Amino acid sequence: MTNKKKYSIKETPKELLAEWFNLMTLGRALDEKAPNYLKQAIGWSYHAPYAGHDGIQLAIGQIFDRKTDHLFPYYRDMLTSLSAGLTAEEVIFNGISKDTDVAGGGRHMSNHFAKPEWNVHNVSSCTGNHTLHAVGIARALKHYKGKGVAISSQGESSVSEGYVYEAINGASKEQLPVIFVFQDNGYGISVPKKDQTANRKVADNFRGLKYLKIFHCNGKDVFDSMNTMAEAKAYAIENQMPAIVQANCVRMGSHSNSDKHELYRDNAELNYVQKYDPLAKFRRLLIRYERFTEEELQAIEADVKLQVKKAHRAGLTAPDPDPNSVHDFVMPEAYPAAKYPEGLHNETGESKKLIEGLNETLKAEFRHNPDTFIWGQDIANKDKGGIFNVSKGMQQEFGIERVFNAPIAEDFIMGTANGMSRFNDKIRIVVEGAEFADYFWPAMEQFVETTHEYWRTKGQYSPNITVRLASGGYIGGGLYHSQNIEGALSTFPGVRIVYPSYADDAAGLLRTSIRSKGMTVFMEPKALYNDPKAAAVIPDDFEVPFGKARVRREGTDLTIITYGNTTHMCVEVADQIAKDLGRNVEVMDLRSLIPLDKESILKSVAKTNKVLVVHEDKVFSGFGAEIAAIVTEEAFEHLDAPVKRVGSTFTPVGFNRILEKAILPNNEKIYAAAKDLLDY
Structure with a gap:
């Protein structure tokens, strides 16, 4: 790698300088025009002006190669997006939320620029969370020996988010080709930088991380920004290691069109930021060094005005989103599970425990698709395979690149899965989202983000991820080891949730989950891992379709609808009621919560006329x-x-077994409720 400065006012070809001036002028024209759309009630209700970030944003877009690289811009990256190749029309379509918006057809907030087909990724409004996605895709670049780099861009204040630290630490640990660009304008909305970090430059917070190289540049200066970004990219690719580029910028305007910076910035500061206008400086340099005449620059500026007018007309005539489309792209189509369309099989052969069914199915799917990966905490260390040994033996067979441990950072586990699955559609990822389901809460921001990726991108990106969570109680675990979270997770559209009770269903649903597009949360009743009650015969190729309940016991007098640990209790109670009362209770095991087998539920209710859930x-x-x-x-x-x-x-679940018994359902409680209904 050379440290030679490639770009300067004297040596850069005139054609390239003309292109840069055109982009910068176009970007500024759109930046200044955006608020007018809101004033005219046309749209663009959120706009974060980039003026003052011109140099670094031009540079990010210029060094980005859409054939090999992956770019994650943030909400202020208008010029970055233009420099990367988006047109003025595409920027306006996004700003006024038209159906023709290439980021997602108006489904996402304005100023969230993207073009997924070019690897300019659609990111969410949770500032800085895309750092984890960039790390995930950099992991894929390294695994598949790609020639590019992942670039993540953000403001300096978003670096305060915990997942940003997780991302940079993980990129350092794994030595991944990713560039984190911090566009430092000194403010997080109205909060000055001194209230965010003790270091004057936030990149210095990461100086202790091994393999990480930190670059500094003047983000207002085109040439310094270009040289620094080029050097950072060369470093990341040649060494397969991460880099940070800290770009010093100024924010010439308010944070956004809903902010008034006059309330927290005095006149001296406002005059200062106007004085350091990067576009005005670049224009003066072009004249001073006689690279362009005034007339040549004016001709470019006149052409930009025509570009903006044309783009504006295209924006106003572009179609709006169809309100009937809101249910499109909530969830990709699932793997059809055609071999066993009802999720049933001939039960002959040797029974296996639930944990065996999971372990053997994971291995079978890893053999079936070499683009399948699994990671999590304690997932693979010598003979151990997760704290319950569900993944035992997998790293030995499939190698450390496909089966590996993650840091104790649930957001990192979930966020890098989101990122890595973006690399290509063949990839299937299984993660242990947390060692116990009720430790999953730190990952919730990334979980929520991932649930709406497919909808937000209008079907352009599907996160093909299975999130395994060891769930439930009856182990004397108490808080964080014995609680259920499916009720909370089920409130989010865009994710499937399954909760098997028997070994065969666990194996069949896991196979269907892994082979399907989209995200599935796979809840595993850990108390049943080795319980003989949950053992079952498992065909080698068994598949269970989503949204198909299974009747565990036929009945006519009462329907019990259940899933997970309580399925076995309900079957036992139904059998006991038959002996004690001579009444026939039907037990329906849902297996799949989302999608839900509503048809079977209603059919059973029509037959029995009484329901216990x-x-x-x-x-x-x-x-x-x-x-x-x-x-x-x-x-x-x-x-x-x-x-x-x-x-x-x-209440929370208590640790003492006496408390646990008082809190969790059991046969006695179910029996009493069933009898009350039968006697009603």
Whole structure:
């Protein structure tokens, strides 16, 4: 790698200087025009002006190669996006939220510029969270020996977010080709930099990280920015290591069109930032060094005005999104599971435990698709494979590049899965989102982000991820080891949730989850891993389709709807009621919560006329509340009694076994509720 400065006012070809001046002038014209759309009630209700960041944004776009690189711009990166190749029309389509917006057809906030087909990625409004996605795609670049680099751009204040530290630490640990650009304008909305970090330059917070190289540049200066970005890219690619570029900028305007910077910046500062206008400086240099005449620059500026007028007309005549399209692209189509369309099989052969079914299916799917990966905490260390040994033996067979440990950072686990799956559509990722389901909360920001990727991009990106979570209680684990979270997760559109109770269903649903596009949360009832009650015969190729419940016991007098640990309790209670009362109770194992087999539920209700919903999670706001509402709304005329529910108390789960028994559902509680309904 050479440190020679490639770009300067004297040596840069005139054609390239003309292109840069055109881009900078065009960007500034759009930057200044954007607020007018809001004033005219046309759109662009969120606009974060980039003026003062011109040098670094031009440079990011110029060194980006859409054939090999991946770019993650942030909401202020208008010029970055133009420099990377977006047209003025595409910027305006995005700004006024037209259906022709290449980022996502008006589904995402204005000023979130993207073009996924060019690897200019659609990022969310959670500032800085795309650093993790850049790390994930850099991991794919390294694994598949790609020639490019991932570039993540953000403001300096967003570096305060914890997941940014996780991303940079992870990129350093894995030695990945990713560039983190910090566009430092001194403010996070109205919060000055001194309230964000003790270091004057936030990049200095990362100086202790091994393999990470930090570059500094004047983000207002085109040539310094170009040289620094070129050097950082060469370093990242040649050494397969991460870099930070700290670019010193000024923010000439308010944070956004809903902010008034006059409330927290005095006149001296406002005059200062105008004085350091990068576009005006660049224009003066072109004249001073006689690279262009005034007339030549004026001709470019006149052409830019025509470009903006043309783009404006195209924007006003472009179609708006169709309100009937809101349900499109919520979730990709699932793998059809055509071999076993009802998720049933001939139960002959040797029974296997639930943990065996999971382990063997994971290995089979890794053999089936060499582009399958798994990572998490304690996932692979010598003979250990996760704290419950579900992934035992996988690293030995498939290697450390496909099966590896992640830091104790749930956001990092989830966020890099989002990123790596962007590299190509063949990739399938399995993650242990946390060692126990109720440790998953630090990953929630990335989980929520991932649920709306497919919808937000209008189907241009599908995160093909299976999130495994060891769930539930009955192990004496207490807080963070024995609680259920499916009720909370089910409130987010864009994710499937499955919760098997038996070994065969666990294996079949895991195969379907891994082979499907989109994200699936795979809840594993850890108390049943080695329980003989959950053992079952498992065909080698078994598949269970999503949204297909399974009747575990036929009945005519009462329907019990359940899943997970409580399925076995419900079957036992139904058998006991048959002996004690001579009544026939039907037990329906949902297996799949989202999508939900509503058809089977309503069919059973019509037959038995009474419903008991049983699950391990809390009754209050648990998933059973949705089932009860569906039954009441759509099968009310079939009901001979109110819908009743059994679940945990509205408390945390206690550690002492006496407390746990008082909190979690059990056979006695289910029996009593069932008898009440039968006697109603």
